[in-house]
Amino acid sequence: MVSSTVVNTYPLSNYTFGAKEPKMEKDTSVADRLARMKINYMKEGMRTSVEGILLVQEHNHPHLLLLQIGNTFCKLPGGRLKPGENEIDGMKRKLSSKLAASTPSFQPNWQIGECVATWWRPNFETIMYPYCPPHITKPKECKKLFIVHLTERDYFAVPKNLKLLAVPLFELYDNVQRYGPVISTIPQQLSRFQFNMVTS
Incomplete structure (x- = not known):
């Protein structure tokens, strides 16, 4: 795991x-x-999931890489951990599953940084909170967002039914209607980081 308050962002x-x-x-x-989720909860207990924040830059402004399903729904690359799986290993596995080529020689060297946010799903509903409500003793999901430090150049293979978008932070900020509560608050979570815009 890489811990740094500086995030190098390279041109898209x-x-x-x-x-x-x-x-x-x-x-x-x-x-x-x-x-x-309800069926899995009965079998395995609380769902734990991880999602990656991958940043590039365009016009000297950080852009977040999002996977788009259909024409509207966007999500971060990531997903559910296997029971007992380490978060960092799980994050690397999920990133490879979503964004790496099938050829082993093309696997990116994923550098997982720190956890920047934890979200909780109290019930089997879409609503998630950046805290676990005090009256909830058995939350249904805990989702952690990790910063992923990209290398200067890489190859990403995107599943044919998905699109990979680079969305500027200013478009995400406070845009709950379009991106939902988790993604739209990423600009605030990243505000403590210093972005080093590498232009070459």
Whole structure:
């Protein structure tokens, strides 16, 4: 794990993007997802998930890489940890599953930085909080967001049914309607970091 208050951001044009086989979503709707979460909760207990904050820069401003499903829904790369799986190992596994080429020689060297936010899902509902409400003794999900330090150049393979977008922080800020409560608060969470805009 890399701990640093400085985040080097490299130009989006430094990165190469390719495609790989589609990664089908397990759920076709939010209701399906919550129903599956309930079944898994009965078997394994609280869901623990990790998501990565990957930053590039354009026009001297940090941009967040988001995966877009369909025309509207955006999410961070990441997902559920296996029972007992270490968070950093799980984060690397999920990033490779979402963004790495199928060829082992093209695997990025993922540098996982610090955890910048923890979100809690008290019930089998879409609502999540950046704290666990005091009356909730058995939250249903704990989601942690980690900063991922990208290298200067890399190759990302994006599943064919998804798009990878580079969204400027100013567009995310306070834009809950478009990006939801978790993604729209990332600019605040990153405010304590110093961005080193590497231009070459």
